[in-house]
Amino acid sequence: MKFTSLLATAAMALGLATAAAAEDKTKVGFIYVGPVGDGGWTYEHDKGRQAVEAEFGDKVETVYVESVPEGPDAERVMTQMALEGADLIFTTSFGYMDATINVAKKFPDVKFEHATGYKTAPNVSVYSARFYEGRAVQGHIAGKMTKSNIIGYIGSYPIPEVIRGINSAFIHAKKANPDVQFKIVWAYTWFDPAKEADAAKVLIEQGADVILQHTDSTAPQAAAQKAGNVITFGQASDMSEYAPLPRVSSIIDNWAPYYIARTKAVMDGTWETVNTWHGIKEGMVEIGEISDAVPAEVKAEALALKDAIASGEYHPFTGPLNKQDGTPWLAEGEVADDGTLAGMNFYVEGIEGEIPQ
Template identity: 50%
Template sequence: MTLSRRGFIKVGGAAMTLPLLGGTAFGQAEKLKIGFIYVGSINDNGYNYAHNQGRLYVEENLGDAVETVFVENVPEGPDCERVVRELAQQGCKLIFATSFGFGDSVIKVAPEFPDVAFEHATGYMKADNVGLYNARFYEGRAVCGVIAGHMSQTAKAGYIGSFPIPEVVMGINSFVLAARQVNPEFTITPVYISTWNDPAKEADAARAMIDQGIDIIAQHTDGPAALQVAADRGIVGGFGQGADMSAFAPDTQLTAIIDHWGPHYLASAKAVLEGTWAPGDTWEGLKEDVVQMGPYHSKVPADVVTAAEAMRTGQIDGSVHIFTGPINDHTGTERVAAGVTMTDAELLSMDWYVEGVIPPA
């Protein structure tokens, strides 16, 4: 991962005294300082950009009651521990660590600052002052899969992934399950680039996929490089990840999965201000508006939009769950029986591919 100079960027106004509404250690009688840690740049036009929009959402809604700071381009590893500790030492009473690989650092530092509320995105380790939050990205990928199943001329998609962790595997599986409901011959080939954001690697992976006859590209990486390659090569299309990336590939993005973190960040900040914060464990999606779909491109046919909307609204009202059996794995072995829906615990530990996925060599 390419690192840039890292610094704290502070935004805030005059202090504002708020009444304490709770008696926990997290009650605040003065301006609340909130820290955010990003694995990439806020200008990646994807995942980190979306988290930063959530930070700005908090400022817009709470004004002078809060001061926010952020550190971008923090690699997953020992450097994160230093950053987490520095944010706490600088007076942050609420800290959001926004990448999976930050978990070990948060768990190590949190006991040193029992009066600080920590929240870790997409993680799994909790503590007395460490909560978890996540988004059901797989719901958006099911919508994208419906579009791909209808529009691909080769019935072949590629998926550029960061790491083969459950969150990413789940997204690959959701995409191809939805696509194969439309076209049972549909396949998807994942490629992992071992980073969340490396435009050169993303672009190279996209080129290699297109050379192999793939005409739809999806991704679980942070930037628009793959979409730009897709646009240059004139394939059917791809999907924005984390944010609307249509500005970078206006004729190629078919829709986008948009991460809308603002409501969660606002609720957590209010809870700390009111003294009611507790280490929760939330996993919200389309229904809660934490996952949103971007506009459908005009070249997506009306009947395909209708089908995509059926998938989107079905997941919202609970009538559709993409991980309901029968589901076979990529070897043809049944993993989920007919009529059975996988539990959240099973999804969050998913380490196998469904039928239609061509595993990486």
């Protein structure tokens, strides 16, 4: 009986130790708008989640829910994640903004981090990348490589982040080739391979031989590959399986350092509300390898542009620049301020068509 009692005591102690270890773990949750296998946006966020696990080992537990629609369902998923003990929750799509704020009010002890939004709270931070810096590099390559002088752009939603990207790409394509024109198709989705492929096909039928995208799947790459003689750029992830053609380079979102730093801040009690907007300089925006399909001279120019942006020597929105209607926006040498860029709701001069309301 005594031996049995000792075993029971040991088992109880082991159970308590295991429970204590589980309680000591920092639980980090991620809400994804697409599937982790999308090859683009969500794929890179999930690489960031895996980096957190690799960095902290058994000190953390990460959980995620993929393909969560923007809207009421997002609020339900966030609430459930908080109820299940998450200490920190990353909500990784613009359309999660209001849901994040609403749920954060109900769980003041949980820290929330919202990607690409602008609403903060005592327990809500926001973070985004200066994707427009990468668009400038893409625009230069696109302008130099188009033969039809028609560049197609697949937009997701007409929000400032996407409008900034279109403007930046256009400005730098136009600098490289004054004859270029942009054709824009709005897909009204972040991730829908069928819609994205259809958008790419429409643009190709309209004469575009370069396709840029602000959507998350590799479907436009596949459509361009099938069409032949069409150049593309990886979006959010390298999409290198389509290199050297049609994918000639890419914008890569590197979230891992941020996710590691913010998790550490929760673990050591230093977390506070911040508004982070990093770019090429900080490594949050990376330029994927430029393939040999790009002439050496153009590649060198693109890399020089990247370096100038990283060093602060050059800003992609530097005047003289006018708005679409011809009214002056930036004078010679003047640089756009972050407030204007963050709320950008206009095209620059030379882009045809209206921004959908």
